[in-house]
Amino acid sequence: MNKFVIAALAAMALTADASTRVAVIELGASGTVRRTTTASRSEETTVDGVASFWSALHGYGRKLQHAGMPVVPDLFSRPESGVVLGLTGSGIDLDRMPTLSSLLKDVDEQEDDRVVGHMQVSGHQCKKMMNNVKSKQDYDAAGSLKSAVESQAQESGISGIHFDVSSANAADIDDQLASLLKEYSTEKKVVFHLVVEEEDGSRRLKESGARGATSNQRRLEQEADADGDADADGDADAGNQNNNNGYYGYGYYNAYGEWVTPYKTMFQIQYFNVVLWTSLGLVAVLFFSVYLMIYMPLMADTLLFGESARVAHDD
Numbered sequence: 183m184n185k186f187v188i189a190a191l192a193a194m195a196l197t198a199d200a201s202t203r204v205a206v207i208e209l210g211a212s213g214t215v216r217r218t219t220t221a222s223r224s225e226e227t228t229v230d231g232v233a234s235f236w237s238a239l240h241g242y243g244r245k246l247q248h249a250g251m252p253v254v255p256d257l258f259s260r261p262e263s264g265v266v267l268g269l270t271g272s273g274i275d276l277d278r279m280p281t282l283s284s285l286l287k288d289v290d291e292q293e294d295d296r297v298v299g300h301m302q303v304s305g306h307q308c309k310k311m312m313n314n315v316k317s318k319q320d321y322d323a324a325g326s327l328k329s330a331v332e333s334q335a336q337e338s339g340i341s342g343i344h345f346d347v348s349s350a351n352a353a354d355i356d357d358q359l360a361s362l363l364k365e366y367s368t369e370k371k372v373v374f375h376l377v378v379e380e381e382d383g384s385r386r387l388k389e390s391g392a393r394g395a396t397s398n399q400r401r402l403e404q405e406a407d408a409d410g411d412a413d414a415d416g417d418a419d420a421g422n423q424n425n426n427n428g429y430y431g432y433g434y435y436n437a438y439g440e441w442v443t444p445y446k447t448m449f450q451i452q453y454f455n456v457v458l459w460t461s462l463g464l465v466a467v468l469f470f471s472v473y474l475m476i477y478m479p480l481m482a483d484t485l486l487f488g489e490s491a492r493v494a495h496d497d
Contacts, residue, residue, distance in 0.1 A: 202308050202379050204232055204301040205285050206253050207294075209335065209363075210372040214261045215239065216254050216434040216442075217289060217299040225252045225302045232301055233314040239373065240264045240340040249445075253299040254434065257444055261371040264340035265331055266315050268308045268377045269355070271347035276380070279356040281363070285376060294363070306379045308344075318342035327358035328366075335372045 206215055231248040238247040239255040247254065269282070276283040284292075289299055303311075312318055321330055321343060334341045347355055433443030446454075 200304075200306050200379065200381050202303045202306060202311070202377060203286055204303075204311075205376040205378075206298045206300070207285065207363075207374040207376060208296050208298060208372070209366055209374045210261075210368045210370045212296070213259045214256050214371050214373060215298045216256055218252055218254055218434050225300050227251060227301050227303060229303055229307050229310045229314075232303065232311055235301070236264070236266075236314060236340060236375070252301060254444065257442065259371065261373045263335050263338055263370060264373045264375065265334045266312065266318070266340065266342035266375040266377060267327075267331060268312050268342060268344040269347050270306070270308045270344070270379045273348040273350070273352040274378060274380065275349075275352060279352055281356045281360040282376075282378065285359075286378060286380075296363075308377050308379050311377055312342050312344060315340055315342035318344065320344045320346075322346070327355055328362045331362055331374070332366060335366075335368065335370070335374075 208215060227248070227250075231251060234247045235251055235253065235255075239261065241260065274282075276286065284294070285297060286300070289297060317337070317339075318341065319330070321327070322345075327343075327345060330343050334343060345355060433441055433445075436442050
């Protein structure tokens with residue numbers, strides 16, 4: 183009885199500490215996915231949140247992306263293809279899979295600039311995430327990983343492939359993943375979603391959140407030191423306010439330092455409509471006034487018809 187209780191408690195502890203981590207990688211041309219300021223605070227989300235991101239990025243379904251996500255689609259550039267690679271199984275050991283481990287590191291520690299960001303969900307949720315992908319295939323042979331990803335990348339839209347990782351094929355899968363990242367080259371815009379079930383994911387999430395908070399605080403201090411003039415300080419304060427109070431939703435800074443967000447507040451929508459219809463009304467009044475002036479009916483006793491001259495001549 184005691185052995186059964188101990189085993190059950192151990193299983194519950196492992197389940198509570200397990201999580202599913204999603205790495206978003208741009209294999210082809212970059213610029214289709216943006217990392218938000220939310221990523222510096224927390225990467226935790228839900229299965230529905232990940233599904234909403236895939237839907238918004240790859241354009242299937244009518245779901246809006248959940249607020250507060252660490253990554254968002256670009257407003258103007260969309261990927262031509264998306265591949266979801268799901269890795270599950272007892273053989274996943276990040277200590278023995280260096281390529282996989284490097285891809286799951288925080289963005290601040292990344293050596294590969296193609297890794298845009300990460301999302302993390304509590305528990306083993308890979309299969310639930312894959313259920314949101316219409317086209318998906320299961321593979322057994324680890325040697326087919328590279329060719330499977332390359333084949334799926336040729337298809338338009340989003341598709342998924344799943345591999346079960348065991349202690350026997352873990353090294354081969356890691357080598358195939360390294361070969362894919364090293365040799366794959368295309369001019370297409372392809373987004374690679376790497377979904378990995380981890381046993382120590384909750385611990386990683388807590389450490390990541392702590393590091394993210396420290397990194398965010400350090401970044402804010404550096405920005406405060408770098409901004410010497412009052413105008414720059416005002417811009418920084420305005421940008422921080424946008425991020426902190428959620429007034430403009432989530433977004434990102436573009437290459438020009440401008441805050442970009444795909445969402446509008448109710449005030450912005452109402453203000454836009456008031457200005458738009460007021461402008462259209464004034465333009466309509468102006469054109470109608472010009473029309474009335476051009477086609478104004480002239481009286482017969484005006485100088486334009488020479489009536490006064492005729493009267494003088496008759497006299």
